[in-house]
Amino acid sequence: MTTENLKILSLEVKDVRFPTSLNGHGSDAMHTDPDYSCAYVILKTAKGTEGHGLTFTCGRGTEIVVKAIKSLSYMVVGQTVVEIFKDFATFWRNLTSETQIRWLGPEKGVTHLATAAIINALWDLWAKLLNKPLWRLLVDMDPEQLVSTIDFRYISDVLTKEEAIEILRSSESKKDERTTKLLKKGYPAYTTQVGWLGYSTELITDLCQKYLDMGFTSFKVKVGGDLQDDIKRLTAVRNIIGWENKLMVDANQVWDVQEAIEWIKNLSEFKLHWVEEPTSPDDILGHATIAKALKPLGIGVATGEMCCNRVMFKQFLQAEALQYCQIDSARIGGVNELLSVYLMAHKFGVKVCPHAGGIGLCEMVQHLQMWDYISVSGTMRDRIIEYVDQQHEHFVDPCVVENACYQAPKAAGYSTTFLPDTFTKYEYPNGVTYAHPSAVELFQDVYHTCLKEFSLGCVKPKSLHWLNTVIKEPVIKISNDLEIVKTADSEGVQERSNAKDVFDAFEDFIQSHRLVAKVPEILRLDGPLGSLLPRSFRPEELTVPLATTGRSRTVKKIIVPFLLGLKFKTAVIVPLALALIALKTWKALTLGLLSLVLTGALLIFKLSHSKVTTYEVLHYPHHHHVDHHHVEHHPPTGWEHPGYGRQLDAQELAYNGYVGSN
Numbered sequence: 281m282t283t284e285n286l287k288i289l290s291l292e293v294k295d296v297r298f299p300t301s302l303n304g305h306g307s308d309a310m311h312t313d314p315d316y317s318c319a320y321v322i323l324k325t326a327k328g329t330e331g332h333g334l335t336f337t338c339g340r341g342t343e344i345v346v347k348a349i350k351s352l353s354y355m356v357v358g359q360t361v362v363e364i365f366k367d368f369a370t371f372w373r374n375l376t377s378e379t380q381i382r383w384l385g386p387e388k389g390v391t392h393l394a395t396a397a398i399i400n401a402l403w404d405l406w407a408k409l410l411n412k413p414l415w416r417l418l419v420d421m422d423p424e425q426l427v428s429t430i431d432f433r434y435i436s437d438v439l440t441k442e443e444a445i446e447i448l449r450s451s452e453s454k455k456d457e458r459t460t461k462l463l464k465k466g467y468p469a470y471t472t473q474v475g476w477l478g479y480s481t482e483l484i485t486d487l488c489q490k491y492l493d494m495g496f497t498s499f500k501v502k503v504g505g506d507l508q509d510d511i512k513r514l515t516a517v518r519n520i521i522g523w524e525n526k527l528m529v530d531a532n533q534v535w536d537v538q539e540a541i542e543w544i545k546n547l548s549e550f551k552l553h554w555v556e557e558p559t560s561p562d563d564i565l566g567h568a569t570i571a572k573a574l575k576p577l578g579i580g581v582a583t584g585e586m587c588c589n590r591v592m593f594k595q596f597l598q599a600e601a602l603q604y605c606q607i608d609s610a611r612i613g614g615v616n617e618l619l620s621v622y623l624m625a626h627k628f629g630v631k632v633c634p635h636a637g638g639i640g641l642c643e644m645v646q647h648l649q650m651w652d653y654i655s656v657s658g659t660m661r662d663r664i665i666e667y668v669d670q671q672h673e674h675f676v677d678p679c680v681v682e683n684a685c686y687q688a689p690k691a692a693g694y695s696t697t698f699l700p701d702t703f704t705k706y707e708y709p710n711g712v713t714y715a716h717p718s719a720v721e722l723f724q725d726v727y728h729t730c731l732k733e734f735s736l737g738c739v740k741p742k743s744l745h746w747l748n749t750v751i752k753e754p755v756i757k758i759s760n761d762l763e764i765v766k767t768a769d770s771e772g773v774q775e776r777s778n779a780k781d782v783f784d785a786f787e788d789f790i791q792s793h794r795l796v797a798k799v800p801e802i803l804r805l806d807g808p809l810g811s812l813l814p815r816s817f818r819p820e821e822l823t824v825p826l827a828t829t830g831r832s833r834t835v836k837k838i839i840v841p842f843l844l845g846l847k848f849k850t851a852v853i854v855p856l857a858l859a860l861i862a863l864k865t866w867k868a869l870t871l872g873l874l875s876l877v878l879t880g881a882l883l884i885f886k887l888s889h890s891k892v893t894t895y896e897v898l899h900y901p902h903h904h905h906v907d908h909h910h911v912e913h914h915p916p917t918g919w920e921h922p923g924y925g926r927q928l929d930a931q932e933l934a935y936n937g938y939v940g941s942n
């Protein structure tokens with residue numbers, strides 16, 4: 281099969297999510313609980329070579345991007361790679377101008393994220409087919425070929441095709457020398473890993489030391505939650521990194537224009553290199569005002585991770601609204617459009633420092649920035665690539681950062697291929713990560729990850745996350761042998777859609793669920809005692825309702841005052857309450873089961889010594905619970921003569937055990 285007629289046979293798309301919010305990784309003033317995620321595209325060809333591409337998302341909503349990719353896929357599948365790559369600009373324009381879908385954008389939001397994932401997968405495929413890392417593929421293209429991938433519509437008033445070719449041509453003779461330098465030294469990186477907003481000051485301090493020891497000289501910290509808190513954390517950071525190293529802050533769009541100026545003036549004593557995303561990503565003139573106000577303080581404005589297309593970048597550059605241009609490899613429409621932004625930034629003399637806080641962004645932007653160094657800007661001065669130390673282990677060719685410098689990727693492609701195991705574990709919602717842990721596993725996790733490290737702050741999000749995910753499930757696992765199960769007849773009856781408050785909801789929950797315990801193996805049909813027991817004593821499971829009918833408003837009457845007295849926090853108390861119910865009932869069930877075992881033993885004894893009837897009378901009452909609840913109320917007729925008389929109902933036995941244990 282030649283590449284000439286190589287067709288794209290299929291486009292597969294996956295929703296992959298990592299529960300990073302549980303530990304505050306990736307958190308900022310606006311995205312307080314991001315679950316680093318992506319919509320992931322796999323293009324398959326007849327040759328077996330695959331193109332993998334992704335666009336970054338923060339958890340919920342990834343399914344919408346996945347759907348958009350599926351809607352666009354008909355424009356890719358069935359095309360030959362040559363048709364696409366020989367006039368990539370036209371393909372890109374057609375994809376972004378799909379005559380009906382474009383109404384949803386155009387060239388912004390979900391549809392443009394979808395475009396980015398598809399386009400990135402195509403570039404990965406192209407580089408793999410030519411057996412080159414993407415940066416090398418770009419560097420090796422002659423200027424005309426590279427420019428043929430760019431759609432100049434809407435930007436030719438500031439950058440023409442001819443100007444772009446001229447920029448690239450002027451670097452041609454220096455490419456080899458720059459490549460050698462890059463391969464030797466790598467490209468400088470800064471770290472954001474030290475400063476997520478959800479991290480405690482102690483953790484931030486430890487991480488600053490860690491990254492300082494790794495050779496980092498530039499650090500970025502999230503701000504914008506609370507001014508005093510920002511001052512506290514920046515003081516701690518400066519105490520560790522000193523005053524020679526660079527410090528940047530990132531507000532992730534939280535402020536109004538004037539508020540941004542005031543806030544940053546209050547932080548200016550920390551010698552800030554730049555403030556990132558101070559206000560709305562769409563407010564070009566607002567950014568210009570901020571940039572002008574902060575210039576005398578020596579603080580630059582950085583933005584771009586949510587700048588939605590080349591037209592917006594064009595205007596940011598025209599308005600002098602940014603000093604650091606932060607392209608994001610998965611936000612605007614993939615490599616083709618990003619190349620045009622690099623070329624425009626070069627023309628305006630603005631430094632590109634790519635954004636990389638997200639899945640696979642470090643892997644991708646390194647290629648673009650390296651191409652920029654070799655083929656466009658020719659310098660790394662005051663240019664730096666963000667480094668976020670998360671999820672790299674999921675890639676076949678993860679980025680390599682040594683001595684705070686990205687090392688030039690060697691493997692073919694765009695470094696975007698996930699390991700197969702990643703899908704098994706993190707594909708949403710069927711990956712093993714999303715098989716909900718039991719309450720016991722949750723407690724073990726909380727103990728190992730939070731309490732052991734005295735990090736109480738992580739108890740609440742973990743408990744809340746667990747509760748939120750399991751509460752709507754028909755089965756909630758408490759332990760391997762114990763589950764809370766929605767009763768079949770409760771559907772639509774027990775739970776009131778107009779439940780007034782959390783207590784009503786909790787009451788409804790209790791009324792509509794039952795606790796189910798697995799019978800110990802020894803008593804099961806195939807267990808050692810199972811075959812000796814009468815059929816009715818061999819249940820696979822025992823069931824206990826969480827509330828008896830008629831016992832109304834238990835929660836409000838009893839639990840509410842108790843919880844209020846404790847200054848109850850829903851997030852922690854509710855899972856604990858569930859577990860307590862489970863433990864309590866488990867105790868009762870254990871007693872119930874014990875009585876079953878004793879009964880079974882008695883039965884065996886009885887069968888083998890049929891004449892000694894008095895033993896049971898003497899021995900039976902010695903078991904307190906069984907004696908109290910059954911011998912007293914029900915004459916022990918069934919014990920001497922299994923097969924007739926009243927047989928003890930396991931559920932009732934266990935429930936009475938529960939009542940008795942209270």
Ligand SMILES: C[C@H](O)[C@@H](O)CC(=O)C(=O)O
Pocket residue numbers: 305306307308311314338472530532585635636637638666668
């Ligand atoms: C939600 C992301 O983690 C975001 O905070 C990343 C970002 O803004 C950055 O890395 O810069």
